[in-house]
Amino acid sequence: MANIHIPQRQHSSQNHLLAALPTEEYERLAANLELVAMPLGEMIYEPGMQLQYAYFPTSSIVSLHYVMESGSSAESSGVGNEGMVGISLFMGGDTTSSSAVVQTAGYALRLERRLLKQEFDRGGLLQSLLLRYTQALMTQMSQTAACNRHHSVEQQLCRWLLLTLDRMPSNDLIITQELVAGMLGVRREGITEAAGRLQRAGFINYRRGHISVLDRHGLESTACECYAVVKKEMHRLLSDVQYRQSA
Amino acid sequence: MANIHIPQRQHSSQNHLLAALPTEEYERLAANLELVAMPLGEMIYEPGMQLQYAYFPTSSIVSLHYVMESGSSAESSGVGNEGMVGISLFMGGDTTSSSAVVQTAGYALRLERRLLKQEFDRGGLLQSLLLRYTQALMTQMSQTAACNRHHSVEQQLCRWLLLTLDRMPSNDLIITQELVAGMLGVRREGITEAAGRLQRAGFINYRRGHISVLDRHGLESTACECYAVVKKEMHRLLSDVQYRQSA
DNA sequence: AGCTCAATGTGTGGCAACGCACATAAGGCT
């Protein structure tokens, strides 16, 4: 895995949080941002592990989830180029009881723990961005909790596809039903059935390990309210982040 | 509702976060802390509402939950004297998409939004306490998401009873099964059944609107791992908070 | 003491998701 130091500003701008930093703050970090490959399935951290880096995904997506003693798991939130992996570094806990795994292969910029903390503690824009992002993360988690309680597998699959799609440049997801099932914490067969219905409805098209979204609107109408709630709240909290560009 | 200004330090010390503040920081807040009654069922905030105060529960417990369009709901976390209600005030979002309702009547100390933000931004101990507390809250939320997915109503009831008990001075909870059902997002009949089993097992005893825990150990053995995970993580993140006392 | 209403108990039928056990097929490999 080739780590490329001093990445071009182009890469940094693919992560919304980094892109929103004023030049001064960005410059302090730039030299220390490493572009790293995020291969599918890579474990970014495990429960209790001391995290060494914060990751700002550019093209990758990371899934935050908890694995039960029984082996079954459930995702509480995903992190794409709108956010950062490693919240606990500046929250003061250093680690968490959940895991982080790469759900969509791609790249991320990583920053040493100490440097992140240092910049966070300056109390500049990075701090306020990260705090707002953290609140958005909490919204996703609590919405996931409610969604897990009340909505059908099919609805949840739609929600998940849409949230993932929002973090992708294209309409194609490279992922198996088995993995999706792991994310949602349901049986693989449940995903096969739900995906089959969505395909027959013409909303998606899939083959082994590959899902194409054909009708976004259709998915939205089948998804539960949870997708809209999360999306709206992300926009409310972070809309300025997506557009502001440093000079 | 009589608001008593300049509460005795005794009250403040009932909230772990306030109690852990060094004298200097505490003094800046003390004169502005109002002791307020928290009657059962009172809505502290609704989605989208601009929050005016942060609440530090002393003897009350507040439930953070989301209400769906269908009317059904689910709790993502509870807040007792270990924490604070109104995270969004310092996270920068000002409001959230969830609600906060008093689940156990009692008291709380409240602090004006502006003053909280001011003290938070000084970057002193209050900031780091609140951030660590927020991380503990996130642990609860993501654990609740996983728990909602995988565990039985009975297990979840045990978890909920234990977490509530940990925030109470006694072993008696004043709450109806109907309300508990609302917290867990299940049918009232489901709680009746599960509670009946727990009672027959000798773990609890209940009458209308009143639950007494007789065998804490029994509940722990029936609860899912989620209770232990949350408790352990709370302790890891906040153990110094509970013991440190200001001079 | 009796009334009354909210809280709790119980039953029936239905359904979504489960666990398990396979059958089938599709893509990468040599």
Added chain:
DNA sequence: AGCCTTATGTGCGTTGCCACACATTGAGCT
């Protein structure tokens, strides 16, 4: 081209929780 692993399809029976419809009881009130 053929093989072989891995992904997907399908069919059971089972179960936990659901919605709905009541019966019963307890606590507080007058």
